[in-house]
Amino acid sequence: LAKTTQPISMDSYEGQEVNITCSHNNIATNDYITWYQQFPSQGPRFIIQGYKTKVTNEVASLFIPADRKSSTLSLPRVSLSDTAVYYCLHFSGGYNKLIFGAGTRLAVHP
């Protein structure tokens, strides 16, 4: 089973950049890396996905080093509404399903 390791919790303040790093030492050659955000009482929301180097969208950036054994989700200038649990996962295309780890609880303070 795909397994990832990420910090249990993080704290930040409004306007700061937040970087959450995840390790996935057993990632397979064909696996993609994907990140989800979950607010209380809601289903997880897809944030960003990548295979290598850097991916950026309107919400976040994803940095993946050459060995792909880790990845870093970067949230620029967080606000209170970014307080949520962030999950890092990796999976192969096709049939493979998403297996969730514990996630990182990010708390953004005023």
Place this chain on the structure above:
Amino acid sequence: SAVISQKPSRDICQRGTSLTIQCQVDSQVTMMFWYRQQPGQSLTLIATANQGSEATYESGFVIDKFPISRPNLTFSTLTVSNMSPEDSSIYLCSAKDPQETQYFGPGTRLLVL
């Protein structure tokens, strides 16, 4: 992106009864899944819903307890059978689109008394 709706959004049930949760996706998807999430915990995959055939269950989950149907590409149901208080949880439907992005529904909050 795919938008997933679930019915009911929440329910309170008596032990020994069964509840069927419906999941509808607004666009074509390839795979559909059912997850469970206990309060304050991460998501646990129950099964993959296969169109026109029996679902594929993860370890610890069985068809008699969680029968699943998927009569077409965009609709699935999960039944929680013979419920006990330990089944109180949030049940989430999920679907993967042809671009391999997986989306989640809002969840069904179940309380068993």
